[in-house]
Amino acid sequence: MQVVRKFEADGAALRVSLKRGLARQALDHAARDTANLPGLFAQVDGLAPNAKAIERLAVRVARAPGVVQVSRTTGGAGLVIVARTLRHVVNTVDGAALFDEVTLVYTRILLRPGRNGTVLRLHSASFCRHALERLVERGPVALNLPLLPVIDAEAVQLLRHQVAGRVIEDAGDNLIRAGVPGVWAGGFDLMLPEQDWGLILQDGAKRVPVFSVRTFLAPAQMRPTLWLKWKDDPTMQMAA
Numbered sequence: 001m002q003v004v005r006k007f008e009a010d011g012a013a014l015r016v017s018l019k020r021g022l023a024r025q026a027l028d029h030a031a032r033d034t035a036n037l038p039g040l041f042a043q044v045d046g047l048a049p050n051a052k053a054i055e056r057l058a059v060r061v062a063r064a065p066g067v068v069q070v071s072r073t074t075g076g077a078g079l080v081i082v083a084r085t086l087r088h089v090v091n092t093v094d095g096a097a098l099f100d101e102v103t104l105v106y107t108r109i110l111l112r113p114g115r116n117g118t119v120l121r122l123h124s125a126s127f128c129r130h131a132l133e134r135l136v137e138r139g140p141v142a143l144n145l146p147l148l149p150v151i152d153a154e155a156v157q158l159l160r161h162q163v164a165g166r167v168i169e170d171a172g173d174n175l176i177r178a179g180v181p182g183v184w185a186g187g188f189d190l191m192l193p194e195q196d197w198g199l200i201l202q203d204g205a206k207r208v209p210v211f212s213v214r215t216f217l218a219p220a221q222m223r224p225t226l227w228l229k230w231k232d233d234p235t236m237q238m239a240a
Contacts (some may be wrong), residue, residue: 001232002059014143015136015137015138015143016137016149017031018136018143019132019133019134019136019137020031020133021168022132022133022136022147023132023133023136023147024127024129025146025147026104026132026146026147026148026151026162027086027102027104027129027132029146030066030084030086030104030147030148031086032167033065033066033084034065034084034085034086034116035064035066035067035085035107035142036064036065036086036109037083037194037197038194038196038197038198039064040061040067040081040109040200041120041197042079042198043057043060043061044057044111044113044118044120045117045198046108046116046117046118047111047112047113047118048113049077049114049115051076051151053113054072054076054077054078054079054113057079058070058072059078061079061081063227064083064086065153066083066084066085067081067083067084067209068082068083068084068106068152068155068156069082069152069156070082070083073110074114077112077113078110078111078112078113079109079110079111080108080109080110080111081108081109081111081155082106082107082109083106083109083141083157084104084105084106084152085104085105085107085193086102086103086104086105087102087103087105087126088100088101088102089102089103090100090103097147101129102129103126103127103128103178104115104126104127104130104132104151104155104156105124105125105126105210106124106127106152106156106158106159107123107124107208108122108123108124108125108128108159108163109121109122110122110163122193122208122209122210122211123159123160123162123163123209123210124159124208124210124211125155125158125159125164125210125211125212125213126189126210126211126212126213127151127155127213128212128213128214130213130214130215131184131186131213131214131216132147132151133152134215134217135147135150135151135180135216138182138217138218138221139178139180139181139182139216139218140180140181140219141155141180145235153179153232154178154179154180154184157177157178157179158176158178158184158211158213159211161176161177162176162209162211164185168183168226168230170223170225170226170229171223171225172179173185173226174187174188174211175217175226175230176211177230178216181218181219182216182217182218182219182221183216183217183222183226183230184211184213184215184216184217185214185215185216185217185219186211186213186214186215187211187212188209188210188211188212189209189210189211189212190207190208190209190210191207191208191209191210192206192207192208193207193208209221
């Protein structure tokens with residue numbers, strides 16, 4: 001038992017030791033493989049509403065830098081594209097800048113071509129370096145493999161939950177289930193589209209909804225009420 005406990009302690013210390021380096025490496029890798037969003041939006045402009053045109057676009061986009069997923073919508077009438085960019089984000093409250101940081105920003109693009117043009121619906125999620133570090137420290141990610149592919153997969157799932165409204169609320173916090181055991185904690189913000197996107201958002205929206213991830217919580221860091229909601233087991237409940 002003592003040997004097992006020492007191994008666990010050594011493993012935890014190693015994660016703390018490597019978390020900053022792995023997070024920094026992920027950001028460096030992302031900087032060399034970032035999506036060209038204006039180019040992607042230019043490709044979908046005027047897309048013909050037929051299956052062959054959609055399939056050709058899917059093949060082209062899947063090969064583009066920074067694109068982490070391309071999938072057909074239910075029924076095959078449109079595409080869902082998830083693209084990764086590295087951005088210097090300035091956080092503001094009531095117009096006043098609080099702080100700025102380099103973040104991974106994942107943009108989910110739902111597109112449906114029609115006779116009057118292509119309709120787009122955008123959602124985004126951002127991961128700061130602190131969140132990446134906490135995943136390494138608290139999650140079961142491999143320490144001998146690049147971290148960026150893990151975050152790519154997590155972002156795809158997080159955006160899917162975000163669009164579907166599968167958000168856990170606990171003690172005033174917003175949390176979304178992670179692919180590994182745990183949750184991503186953060187908050188909902190609005191992001192201005194970049195000027196070179198050249199977009200008119202659906203329904204006259206002026207900003208893109210974004211879930212800003214601040215940290216990762218493994219089960220050990222969860223409050224009892226959050227743990228119960230995360231387990232989502234009707235047979236479990238708090239003692240009276």
